[in-house]
Amino acid sequence: MYVPPRPRPPLFGILPLPEHRAVTRALRTETVGGLVLLAAAVVALVWANSPAREAYESLRDFHFGIPSLGLDLSVQHWTADGLLTLFFLVAGIELKRELVVGELRTPATALLPVVAAVSGMVVPAALYLLTTSAGGGRPDGWAVPMATDIAFALAVLAVLSTHLPAALRAFLLTLAVVDDLGAILVIAVFFTSSLDIVALGGALVALVVIHVLQRFRVTGWWWYVPLGVAAWALMYNGGVHATVAGVAIGLILRTRRDEGGDGRAAEAASPGERTEHVLRPVSAGVAVPLFALFAAGVSISGSALGEVFTRPEPLGVLLGLVVGKTVGIFAATYLAARFTRARLNPDLAWADVLAIAVLAGIGFTVALLMGELAFADPEVVEQIKAAVLVASLLAAVVAAVLVRQRNGVYRRLWEEETRDEDGDGIPDIYQRGRADESVRAPAGEEVADGLRGHR
Template sequence: MAAPKNRRSVFLGRLPLPERNHLAEALRTETVGGVLLLVAAVAALIWANTPLRDSYEAVRSFHVGPAAIGLDLSLQHWAADGLLAVFFFVAGIELKRELVAGELRDPKAAMLPVVAALCGMAAPALVYFTVASSGGGSLAGWAVPTATDIAFALGVLAVIGTALPSALRAFLLTLAVVDDLFAILIIAVFFTSRLNFAALGFAVLGLVVFWLLLRKGVRGWYVYVPLAFVNWALMYNSGVHATIAGVAMGLMLRCTRRDAEERSPGEHIEHIVRPLSAGLAVPLFALLSAGVAVTGGALADVFTRPETLGVVLGLVLGKAVGVFGGTWAAARFTRAELNPDLKWPDVLAVASLAGIGFTVSLLIGELAFGDDALLVSEIKAAVLVGSLIAAILASVLLKLRDNKYKKLCAEEDRDDDEDGIPDIYEQDNPEFHLRMAALYEAKAATHRKLAQVASERTTLGDGPA
């Protein structure tokens, strides 16, 4: 019997099993990375607010690299332009996977996270613009509160021990991936000046070579790693922010599986590089960027100076209102029905988590106010304060529903027959277990056939005795 034409889709419903498994693997790495990010940020703050503060400044301002090709950079600069390129490379792969196999492959389903991300960037920018303009402050920092730091958000979840259902985690991850894409576009469009067209042309040529090698099936890290570094260096010297090269190369990887592939090339490389990004690149960036002097006067200035107050209110208020309002409006427009196991306050909690801006917000703050070292420090303090308030607010909202979340997660994970497939997926689809059994039998039959052929080859003298 045909399904009703006006059947409403379910928002934040249960994920398909392959998508849930991929999400679980990705979030394990990001959660560990988030904890390391928290540790690095705290270490930077302690280092910058003790008698050792001079050594902190000496370390992050230490220059290294070949000056002949324009890469004599400070360690802080290497972290912002180099290490974050690895972070955005992973973001590019994740975005590509979402577009071809994840939540964004269906235009109707993609509308919710895309609209939520757009509103979650527009609202903080509007809040900043309103506060800064009314107080006579600089409008250059409008983009600072627009970004979401997924690693930091997941680190907060790990610390408070909230068992967030996979559907909410997937929504947060997809939201952050789309957010990263728009953040890259903001950096490319609004923070690019004095273009070197020769270097940009060679960078584009290098990216084309990278794409052609992938299309031809060329393998070997010793080919792609040097080429990726050359592309990054050319992009840096072109005047376009170097992280653009990272996301561009990530988007070029194939993320669809072909016959006999357990993982696509994109998934395989993401599996290798994501721990490097989450466990090393982003924490090192935090260590070299988050160290700001925190005093009573500095904290008071965060709530009185229009630029810093705009950042704090943008992250705490703008992000929550923007993401929640955009999600609610998109759900109403698409006639999507919220998962009956969840409530709209759950969406508000996730929207509050999106106010943890940290990594990309710190980067944009440096780009927006790079000529004013004092203001850069104050903006960084505002990002830290805003992210902390957003984390506390989200933690309170999530804790109010913690018992319900634990119950939902227990139902999702229960596997009484210990066959590796959560029981709830078999209950929802009685034919699923039969299809899996048939698949396993087909694989076993193939192995038996191969063993028989090998045995016959041995008998005929074509194989080892």
């Protein structure tokens, strides 16, 4: 007897309940942190272009640390190499969670966001190289327009008071997670100085010890904090950018809870979840804004802004972020849907995907870091930073126009996704299902498991 195949779930349909909760928790903190980041960037720009500019530069360039350990750094470098490590540690945990229990755990679910993210990195880099080649510029900054700043993007959505559906937010979050992985790989491979094998060996030993402690379910921050700091310091002195240590530790931490049995106690939360719960507010609300405060203070005079559009390196960054990101992500998503015969959620339109692609052109935090790593000439670095700021502003404005036009649709979908009339903490849509099977959650078993676990 012929049994017709089940229809494929649509792109950007209702998320499984566990994934919906995880995304909601992550984005809530990132949104608040994004607003703080936005405020820090504004303060940096105002301060750096005010009569108190010398005070800003003196504070930014003030050195302190432990010279005997090779850690005598400026305030700006402490924020970039030190505090930003917390951002990448949280990103590493996020990536591990996505690989183990999230959207990236199976090839079928990982295909779309990974292809879109990779295309959203390759196309901007290629457009930068094309622009600098045509203009006789330097190719060093090809990595600058590759990354998406999820916190800044979410801050834009918060300012707009939009109600973007959870599936589109999850897509943006997954894009940013894959972007962060790409960024850290680029940093580790292309932006390393002369290597100190002994120091790198020591960092590897510290990471292996953390892995062993995780394997044997050893708890206690007093084990992990000193080992983490040692891995970071040794990585820095080994010639590899210190933020790589943060991602490595994040990938080592367990993100799957022990359910009990085999002599192990059941866990309410995994080590990765507990660490993320503690560090995400610090990363989003302190580390990234402080980095922005000392990285975004660039001149915004008429001549400086003019160079963004006339010099090949900043122009390449601008086009890479605003045009390259949009074309790369949208084209990859459309082609992936077309060749897999998937269909878009009937409640959405391709204009919604275009808005997300444009929003991904906000490349603030990691793009600023890449600009500092790619160029040694302070004048060029200032131009690149100005280009990142202008590009992020343009992407935000265009995305705002696109999102506001569809906000009525988003509001209706958001209300449907969050309605909980019986007050049991589970949105009604996950209990009653949908009349149209094609727009149900793509993993019904996971929804049922989430409901049973909640109860």
